[in-house]
Amino acid sequence: MSKTQEIAERFDRYVMHTYAQQLALVEGRGTRVWDADGKVYLDFIAGISVQNVGHCHPRVVAAVQEQVARLMHVSNLYYTENQARLAERLSGLALGGKCFFCNSGAEANEALIKLARLWGHDAGKYEVICMRNSFHGRTLATAAATGQAKIQKGFEPMPEGFAHADLNDLASVEALVNDKTVAVLVEAIQGEGGVIPAADEFMQGLRKLCDDRGLLMLCDEVQCGLGRTGDWFAFQASGVEPDAFSLAKSLGSGYPIGAAVSGPKLADVFTPGRHASTFGGTPPACAAALATLDVIEEEGLLAKARRAGDLLREGLEGFIELFPHVVSVRGRGLMLGLELDQPVKELVERMRDVGLLTVATAETVVRMLPPLNVKDNELEEALDIIHDCLAEIHGESAPAEAEAEAEAVEAAPEADAAEEPAPEEAAAGEAAAPEQEEAKAE
Numbered sequence: 001m002s003k004t005q006e007i008a009e010r011f012d013r014y015v016m017h018t019y020a021q022q023l024a025l026v027e028g029r030g031t032r033v034w035d036a037d038g039k040v041y042l043d044f045i046a047g048i049s050v051q052n053v054g055h056c057h058p059r060v061v062a063a064v065q066e067q068v069a070r071l072m073h074v075s076n077l078y079y080t081e082n083q084a085r086l087a088e089r090l091s092g093l094a095l096g097g098k099c100f101f102c103n104s105g106a107e108a109n110e111a112l113i114k115l116a117r118l119w120g121h122d123a124g125k126y127e128v129i130c131m132r133n134s135f136h137g138r139t140l141a142t143a144a145a146t147g148q149a150k151i152q153k154g155f156e157p158m159p160e161g162f163a164h165a166d167l168n169d170l171a172s173v174e175a176l177v178n179d180k181t182v183a184v185l186v187e188a189i190q191g192e193g194g195v196i197p198a199a200d201e202f203m204q205g206l207r208k209l210c211d212d213r214g215l216l217m218l219c220d221e222v223q224c225g226l227g228r229t230g231d232w233f234a235f236q237a238s239g240v241e242p243d244a245f246s247l248a249k250s251l252g253s254g255y256p257i258g259a260a261v262s263g264p265k266l267a268d269v270f271t272p273g274r275h276a277s278t279f280g281g282t283p284p285a286c287a288a289a290l291a292t293l294d295v296i297e298e299e300g301l302l303a304k305a306r307r308a309g310d311l312l313r314e315g316l317e318g319f320i321e322l323f324p325h326v327v328s329v330r331g332r333g334l335m336l337g338l339e340l341d342q343p344v345k346e347l348v349e350r351m352r353d354v355g356l357l358t359v360a361t362a363e364t365v366v367r368m369l370p371p372l373n374v375k376d377n378e379l380e381e382a383l384d385i386i387h388d389c390l391a392e393i394h395g396e397s398a399p400a401e402a403e404a405e406a407e408a409v410e411a412a413p414e415a416d417a418a419e420e421p422a423p424e425e426a427a428a429g430e431a432a433a434p435e436q437e438e439a440k441a442e
């Protein structure tokens, strides 16, 4: 029995089946992960947008190691220095208000919803207008906010106070506003919904609508935030600022932490006893987040995400000409979706087998969320794998010139490519695991 089978057997026996796992991953470094049997993969999921600075970034590892050896947890009954520093940093990045810390994206959105309800309480306002096809989490309130029936099915009755409009259709939002409406909640790019960007005019229209009607504008930046789209926060591309937004996923580079970040209007709505979380903003979680922000800033990862996103997008767009079933490329920066006119499950599984991890979303979209410091040769390698798997499964349709053109836009230095294990080696399980000292000591 392989090590992977051994882990899978124990897992399936004792862990509730909320996911359908296939690989057992044991080590990660930058854009690569290794499975329990030594096979290496190029990771274009990055923990579903958690590893924005790459797996086990030495700066984040060192910050957590140093902090866990000094103070792990004392509860929020006491001031802790890292939490104060992190709130100051986030407030300086956007909105200039205050933060509430928790452990996950669902909890961060729950905090936004509670903030909005408390803010509107005396005026009898509590209803939040969300978007169809959105995703905000799996707690009961955030599942109710989520605009996908499949997330709510079987858990009814859902908590009340949520209505759903269509993304990019301002009139559909306006039509839902009533005297109970307190806020509008939107992802600037819907991730789980299929990598669907909100148009700039829609975001600007929402801001104006909220201002005109006395509503709060709330953004869910859990997946699209912290550099993923080439801006610190995805809402910034449209030039608008919400009244508050949620963060989680990449904030701690894998150390669980979520945050509700507010502007001045909501900064003092929570008062002692109104909201809380035992593990919210522990010293190590905040150390991980502070180190993550340092890495994004010092390594220029916003610009890198834009540049790498352009390269990946150009390469993927070349496949529209080449393959009859590829219909579009969506998203911004390094949050990209390759849309087919049919389910992508087989394609995603084939790519995984030859060494590239991506994730199917909304059934027909291959979602890609590589680390923001992905190298050019890794992009090239991934594009080659996607090309070969599309050709294998769907066959090519375009004349030879179109392919030559597509290859030209995938330009990446050949020399770089030689430094990394080739996908064939990955598939054969020949690539070595990262050196122990590197992985553990840095």
Ligand SMILES: Cc1ncc(COP(=O)(O)O)c(C=O)c1O
Binding pocket: 048, 103, 104, 105, 106, 107, 109, 135, 136, 137, 138, 187, 191, 192, 220, 221, 222, 223, 224, 248, 249
């Ligand atoms: C946009 C968005 N919001 C909220 C969540 C929920 O985050 P968590 O799983 O950390 O609760 C997710 C998770 O995928 C997400 O993509």
